[in-house]
Amino acid sequence: MTRLTDRIFGLVTILVALVYIMSAMQIQASFLSDPVGSKTFPIIVALVAVICGGVMVLRPDAEPDWPEGYTLLSIGISVALLIGYSYALKPIGFLIPTAIVAGAISYQISPRPRFAALSGIGLSIGLFVLFKFILGLGLTGLPKGMGF
Numbered sequence: 001m002t003r004l005t006d007r008i009f010g011l012v013t014i015l016v017a018l019v020y021i022m023s024a025m026q027i028q029a030s031f032l033s034d035p036v037g038s039k040t041f042p043i044i045v046a047l048v049a050v051i052c053g054g055v056m057v058l059r060p061d062a063e064p065d066w067p068e069g070y071t072l073l074s075i076g077i078s079v080a081l082l083i084g085y086s087y088a089l090k091p092i093g094f095l096i097p098t099a100i101v102a103g104a105i106s107y108q109i110s111p112r113p114r115f116a117a118l119s120g121i122g123l124s125i126g127l128f129v130l131f132k133f134i135l136g137l138g139l140t141g142l143p144k145g146m147g148f
Contacts, residue, residue, distance in 0.1 A: 003060035003061070003062065003063055004060075004063070005060075005063060005064065006056045006057075006060030006061055007056065007057050007060050009053075009056060010052075010053040010054065010055070010056030010057035010060070011053065011057060012053075013049055013050075013052060013053030013056065014049075014050050014053035014054065014057070016049070017046040017047070017049035017050045017053060018046070018050070020042060020045075020046040020049070021042075021043055021046045021047070023042075024039055024042035024043045024046065025039070025043075027039045027042070074108050077104075077108065078105055078108065081101050081104055081105065082101065084097075084101075085097050085098070085100075085101045090140075091143065092142075092143055093139075093140045093141050093142040093143050093146075094124070094127075094128050094131075094132075094139045094140060094141055095124050095125070095128055095141045095142055096124075096142065096143075098120075098123065098124040098127060098128070099120040099121050099123070099124035100120065101120070102119060102120040102123040102124060103116045103117050103119060103120025103121070104116070104120070106119040106120060128141055
């Protein structure tokens with residue numbers, strides 16, 4: 001096998017990490033920041049990515065079997081759902097889009113409608129409670145004027 005895909009992905013990873021380092025170097029650090037602050041942490045993450053990309057280039061795995069047919073369609077649907085989800089969060093709030101997308105992806109994993117619907121609703125409520133009340137994030141649960 002040619003082992004080309006790992007090498008290409010490794011090179012792309014290295015290039016993206018180097019651009020990430022250049023972007024991180026532009027961050028203006030405050031004199032009150034901690035040692036691993038707003039500038040150092042992204043550089044550390046990018047250096048780890050460079051190392052991982054280098055390993056992929058130097059020691060690639062065997063050529064993978066790429067998905068076909070239904071699996072590829074399922075991946076495409078999941079990507080489209082997640083893109084739509086990111087656009088729906090602000091106007092609709094967290095609970096409704098999360099329930100729909102989690103339920104749809106759960107259905108793709110195991111096509112049982114009742115279980116998928118309950119999984120979507122449970123994940124939506126559970127994650128909202130975790131993010132809003134336990135971690136204190138400023139999430140909007142429902143569209144403005146409907147509560148939360």
